[in-house]
Amino acid sequence: MSFTRLDKSRKIRADRGAELTTANWQIEAAKRMLMNNLDDEVAEHPQALVVYGGIGRAARSWEAFDKIVEVLERLKPTETLLVQSGKPVGVFPTHEDAPRVLIANSNLVPEWANWEHFNELDKKGLMMYGQMTAGSWIYIGSQGIVQGTYETFVSVARQHFDGNTKGRWILTGGLGGMGGAQPLAATMAGYSMLAVDVDETRIDFRLRTRYVDHKATSLDEALKLIDTARAEGRAISVGLLGNAADVYAELVERNITPDVVTDQTSAHDPLHGYLPQGWTLEQYLERQESDPTGTVAAAKQSMAVQVRAMLTLQERGAATLDYGNNIRQMAKDVGVDHAFDFPGFVPAYIRPLFCQGIGPFRWVALSGDPEDIYKTDAKVKELIPDDPHLHNWLDMARERISFQGLPARICWIGLKDRARIARAFNEMVKSGELKAPIVIGRDHLDSGSVASPNRETESMLDGSDAVSDWPLLNALLNTAGGATWVSLHHGGGVGMGYSQHSGVVIVADGTDAADQRLSRVLWNDPGTGVMRHADAGYDIAKDCAREQGLDLPMLEGK
Amino acid sequence: MSFTRLDKSRKIRADRGAELTTANWQIEAAKRMLMNNLDDEVAEHPQALVVYGGIGRAARSWEAFDKIVEVLERLKPTETLLVQSGKPVGVFPTHEDAPRVLIANSNLVPEWANWEHFNELDKKGLMMYGQMTAGSWIYIGSQGIVQGTYETFVSVARQHFDGNTKGRWILTGGLGGMGGAQPLAATMAGYSMLAVDVDETRIDFRLRTRYVDHKATSLDEALKLIDTARAEGRAISVGLLGNAADVYAELVERNITPDVVTDQTSAHDPLHGYLPQGWTLEQYLERQESDPTGTVAAAKQSMAVQVRAMLTLQERGAATLDYGNNIRQMAKDVGVDHAFDFPGFVPAYIRPLFCQGIGPFRWVALSGDPEDIYKTDAKVKELIPDDPHLHNWLDMARERISFQGLPARICWIGLKDRARIARAFNEMVKSGELKAPIVIGRDHLDSGSVASPNRETESMLDGSDAVSDWPLLNALLNTAGGATWVSLHHGGGVGMGYSQHSGVVIVADGTDAADQRLSRVLWNDPGTGVMRHADAGYDIAKDCAREQGLDLPMLEGK
Ligand SMILES: NC(=O)c1ccc[n+]([C@@H]2O[C@H](COP(=O)([O-])OP(=O)(O)OC[C@H]3O[C@@H](n4cnc5c(N)ncnc54)[C@H](O)[C@@H]3O)[C@@H](O)[C@H]2O)c1
Ligand SMILES: NC(=O)c1ccc[n+]([C@@H]2O[C@H](COP(=O)([O-])OP(=O)(O)OC[C@H]3O[C@@H](n4cnc5c(N)ncnc54)[C@H](O)[C@@H]3O)[C@@H](O)[C@H]2O)c1
Known part of the structure; x- marks a missing residue:
């Protein structure tokens, strides 16, 4: 099996529009977002498969990339593809409400979790550095x-x-x-x-x-x-x-x-x-x-x-x-x-934002049409009418941010809003207001998805900085809830040995099934962030949990 | 919140029989198996919540234990309980084909993944050592x-x-x-x-x-x-x-x-x-x-x-x-x-057994009746008629092994047989041949569920001993397939820093839905083991994958 890391002949660009090349929009979204991560406008070194953040890659090799695309094109709506450090390793029967792709990148048993060992394995073609959104196919440029x-x-x-x-x-x-x-x-x-x-x-x-x-x-x-x-x-x-x-x-x-x-x-x-x-x-x-x-x-x-x-x-x-x-x-x-x-x-x-599940929520228009994003911008303003700071952000973003690859938007919102906004987008897809489905995701740098004692979980109130049960639970729960793809990574942001984190992406394709999944997954995902911070003792998080009716069995006063 | 590790007044014994105290058999099974892990006949130091393997516990504290039981008794068939190092931290909406409990125990960011840091957190009441089957509620005694x-x-x-x-x-x-x-x-x-x-x-x-x-x-x-x-x-x-x-x-x-x-x-x-x-x-x-x-x-x-x-x-x-x-x-x-x-x-x-997905498969009779186990023994012999070594094992086991707690059986079988056997048990529950549902699980020490370079993955053919993407994918896939509970642990067997591994348990309650889930999960779970060993280059695993029709996209000759 040859192993090509650099191929100067490659120029990747995701399909646009409402035509499917795969069995359904969940699978189509995975294919387009993988490709979009390697778009020349998006990636730092696309021909080396490097998306951003040092050597953060979208696939282990060009052979692995081609095979992922090939498998997605034949994948059934009741099957799930497993990707191990950027390589497609197995296809297994699941069901329609299960993720279509499950990803684990760069994970090493702790005693061996350092750059020396990683680089050795990487060189042998056994691993890939996934960073955060590179190997989990939800990078949207700067x-x-x-x-x-x-x-x-x-x-x-x-x-x-x-x-x-x-x-x-x-x-x-x-x-x-x-x-x-x-x-x-x-x-x-x-x-x-x-x-x-x-x-x-x-x-x-x-x-x-x-x-x-x-x-x-x-x-x-x-x-x-x-x-x-x-x-x-x-x-x-x-x-x-x-x-x-x-x-x-x-x-x-x-x-x-x-x-x-x-x-x-x-x-x-x-x-x-x-x-x-x-x-x-x-x-x-x-x-x-x-x-x-x-x-x-x-x-x-x-x-x-x-x-x-x-x-x-x-x-x-x-x-x-x-x-x-x-x-x-x-x-x-x-x-x-x-x-x-x-x-x-x-x-x-x-941290005060994380306590409310607020973090880098984002979405991408699979149509490729900027108008779809502008319509969603307007929808967000309509549904969150009383937040001038957010409105200001959306106006500035529209004015000053050039899209890279598929048009996308980022918007820091939390437990209170994520599912609500996502379901509204799904309605817009259903009604035909948008030209194609919307992909919804976030960074791994988020409220409930990361343990990183020199960064996201530095100086936690209770000293639980290094406890990584939390991001693992986050990934398991998002899988259980029916996200479209879920990833578990190690070493993002701060490098080998210093972090564990998970990613989630879910497609709003305008169906009722998607509506159900969105309401679960986009409640649960920020919910785990509020949970993690409430458990650590932050009052803002405890208040948010009580206000939003999050079910935390051991929260005092429950 | 008080935190009690030792309570000499406790004497735990799981319910027996066909009467439910929870919303369904999935949830009932979790409750009974948690309790069974702390049965005096089963656990090494039950009043200290210690099941086996040093300080391998089933729950973080007695307060956490009580709360887990309380939550299971109110849990809905479309909800999922999250357990973080033996403590029930959240209840979230999922769906009927999702696990009822998701567990993460003892996980630490690698740079901090050592006994010193763990013991500090454990002392503060922030963690628990889950070993393998202790914190994942599928220990069945020696x-x-x-x-x-x-x-x-x-x-x-x-x-x-x-x-x-x-x-x-x-x-x-x-x-x-x-x-x-x-x-x-x-x-x-x-x-x-x-x-x-x-x-x-x-x-x-x-x-x-x-x-x-x-x-x-x-x-x-x-x-x-x-x-x-x-x-x-x-x-x-x-x-x-x-x-x-x-x-x-x-x-x-x-x-x-x-x-x-x-x-x-x-x-x-x-x-x-x-x-x-x-x-x-x-x-x-x-x-x-x-x-x-x-x-x-x-x-x-x-x-x-x-x-x-x-x-x-x-x-x-x-x-x-x-x-x-x-x-x-x-x-x-x-x-x-x-x-x-x-x-x-x-x-x-x-290892040759692991290459075929063969490992410590096990099941437990929720009825509490040894006859249910003897009937399953006979069923296994009937369905695997040509394996005298296995028949000999089952005979010796029946003759010489005293049950501890709920009657249970262990039997090393692989990809070829697990789903088949489990579905047959489900039929026996459906037909009334067995008095109550059967719980099916395995050790974390299994073919596809563990990365442990000083033990299960020592001296792998390709040098991938420390790559822990594999057990993480195993846990995600079992969650996607619809197992009843799934767990991700760190440090089992060989201690902090040296292993990452996952557990899976699934209930055969005699329903058609269970039949579907069993055929997915008990194919997928050993399948990931064959996949992992095939990827590492073992011929026995590659042959097994081909014979059994496992879909491994990058296996040569595919
Ligand atoms: N704070 C956050 O939210 C956040 C999010 C993602 C990533 N990060 C971290 O931020 C860092 C940068 O990420 P990125 O995606 O931009 O990485 P990148 O690898 O794409 O860019 C790094 C840049 O640093 C430059 N550089 C290297 N050495 C330099 C030097 N000595 N002096 C000046 N410039 C030098 C490189 O030329 C390159 O342009 C990473 O460590 C990443 O993990 C932070
Ligand atoms: N090979 C396997 O399949 C497998 C499976 C599970 C666990 N293990 C490992 O096996 C070990 C034992 O597991 P366990 O559940 O029996 O643990 P345990 O803690 O229940 O038992 C350990 C026993 O060792 C005894 N002991 C301690 N120090 C001793 C000494 N110096 N001399 C003699 N005896 C001493 C203790 O009294 C105790 O009875 C653990 O390290 C565990 O992780 C191996």
Whole structure:
């Protein structure tokens, strides 16, 4: 069996429109979303099957990709395909209310759950890194993270600047698949941003999709652009070509302190995700192969430089936060004992939302028609009439976010709203108001779907950060409820050994059966998030559970 | 919320008969099986909720136990209860073909997946150790392991003694919940056995249930009993009160070499499962609390003594095997570099069975009537007429195994037979031939349900020992297929950090819906085992897949 990771002849684009090439819309959706993850407009390195987040892949090899598509085209509505780290391994009889695809990616028995062992297996063709939405086929381009980043930056402003971002600026690193959302989110929230990336093609990609406003090749040039804008009361973003470790250290040296400091290089993967200081991209690629151990060591040393600079900038008054790439852990590994002195973004800014099951809910129009998304935007406003912040988000998103691949929308809503909104979309499909079914999903970075002690579950009230029963229950329950595909991953976001998480996707095809499934799955899925936080003792979650009538047997007062 | 681990007033016994106390037989089965796991006849320390295998529990606390029972009594046939490390945390809407209970026990994010962190959380009341069948409510007493142990000993004889066990004897340690099956399995296979245990109450328990023939309090006495029996061509078993490390070292000293050497103390849990040399049971219990670190260190030192003795006995010609308690790893941790020189029992003796999906299939008569089991015994013989080894097993089991709690039977069968047999049982329930429904399940130690590189997946052909995508897919698929309850555990058998595994239980209640579910789930479940072994390159598994028509998309020649 040959094993092809890179095929330069490939150009993948999902079908559009209302014509089926498979037995039904559940299966069609899986096929289109897999393909959409590898669309040139969507993926970071589509011909290498890499969607985003370091080496986050959609399929293990091109042979595996072809076979998945082939199986989906013959799959029956009462069968389920099993995908093991991006490879289709079995087809089994289930029933119509069961998921059509079940996925497990990158999972390793804990004692062996590290990058060394993973990379060995990956090299042998036995595994694939699924990241979060790459291997679970619900990545929607940088938009997928824009709102989360925007909500975080708004929350930073509320906590540190009385809500006023005028003249404020943010320093960050990384303009990759997720990181590329930062400049847009920053300017949407009213900040200017300086974003450093070593790879000029990444900056150009963000310019092209209007996520970043300017490119600069020297720090002076970048600072000048930003200072001018700030003086004029405008918010702009600048992508600076350079190494984040160099630039952060240089700012410390020059005694220039941004208002907010964070980072979104792929620090979670020291072998593939972080360019050591002084290396060229070519050297990096070459030495990954010829000297992986040395490469990892060099990357971690540079991360240590960057984290030390971040700590100094924090001391000098910058609101400093880890933005979910595990850079603190990497620096700590090589002796930066105080690396965890600045907080992760979840406990600092996002947890109150998670307590209500609020997280990165998203949907995709299988028709391929942007109008379908605009109609759903309007429907959300109609059904949630009293939330100006959300309306503002939807307006800005429509205005400023270019679609990548199939048109999609992200919208942070919670237990109270998810099933309601989804069922309304299903009605719109049924009535013909939309041209084709809608796919509904979320990030694995969500309220009930992840255990990640350096990120989503950092500093839980009861100390249960590392308990991963929760995401496993989430995946089992979504399977039981009748989601269209369900995934269980390890190592997303923060890398091997540091997280376990699950994904869910469900199709609104306009049928009554879908209506039933949507009302179960999109109640249960955020419900497990409220449950997990209520169990940990958060009052917001307990109140939400009581208000929404969630059945939590051991909640006090029940 | 109070948290009670030990309640000496408790005496649990499941209901018998055909009367329901819950909404249907699926839910009734969960309730009875939970209770049966804590029956005095079944569990090792029922009042502490400990079923077997060190601190393997059925529920997190007595409060959690009571609440689980209460929820099951009100659960609707379209609802699903979530259990997180032995605590009932949520009730969610699903549908009739979905599991009624979903369980996740002892799961930790890999970087934190060790006994130290687990014990901390366990102490805080945030977790529970589920072992394999303890927290997943399908433990059936020592019988559950008798056949596996018997098959292993028979296989040892085939490989080392031309199948002739006459006059041969086995040395082992541990007469606990699982280990207690060893003497019976040994004599069934024609060996004599010397089994060392430090706890006299455990030896007495095995005498009472006829698993062991004699008790001895000195090595001389024990050896004399065995030598006499061997001289007379009889096979007997002796439980020797003593510390395994002392006794193994003493045998080396005296230059006495058994034919087979193994061990089944709870070495996987150095804090609770292995008494250090020179300590009394009371000291052990006291120092677990007052000095956990010192206790673990002392236990590992004694294990090192025992493993060194095992290595010497191996050199002197004994067939030596690790019987799945991770004692080699523990010894290696404290410097016994060659600990892994003797093999684990799975690669050495059991894997060919796993390749065909053959493993510890089991069932329980909810009526409580032994006659129901005898009738199923007869049905198995009728449906598998051409397997004298299996018939012999069933005859011996009926004759020599005392039921513990609800009557149950274990029988190692595979992909070819499981669904067929289960559907026949369902017919017998339907026709009234049996007095009540039958519960069908298996150990987590099975063909497709576990990743455990020091045990079930040791030395896989392709090096995929540590890949745990497989048991996760198994659990998701069993949930999708409509099992009655499904569980995902970590750390069973070999302890924290070393394994991930899943359980499945399904009820044959005589309905057509059950017939459908049984034909799916009991095909799929062993099917994932054949799939996993075929994917790893085992010819026996590939042949089995082809013969049985398993749909494995990337199997060559497909
Ligand atoms: N906070 C969140 O919500 C969230 C969500 C998803 C992912 N993440 C994490 O964010 C990180 C980035 O994700 P992504 O999808 O953008 O990854 P990516 O691999 O697509 O992009 C990483 C970018 O960092 C750049 N880079 C590497 N080393 C650099 C250096 N020394 N200096 C400057 N730039 C450098 C690369 O050129 C690349 O453009 C990952 O660790 C990911 O796991 C966070
Ligand atoms: N091979 C298999 O199929 C299989 C299946 C299940 C469990 N296991 C493993 O086997 C082990 C035993 O399981 P169990 O359910 O019998 O456990 P258990 O905790 O019920 O029994 C362990 C026994 O070992 C005795 N013991 C402890 N230290 C001793 C010492 N130093 N010398 C002599 N005896 C000592 C204890 O008194 C106790 O009776 C566990 O590690 C378990 O994980 C193996």
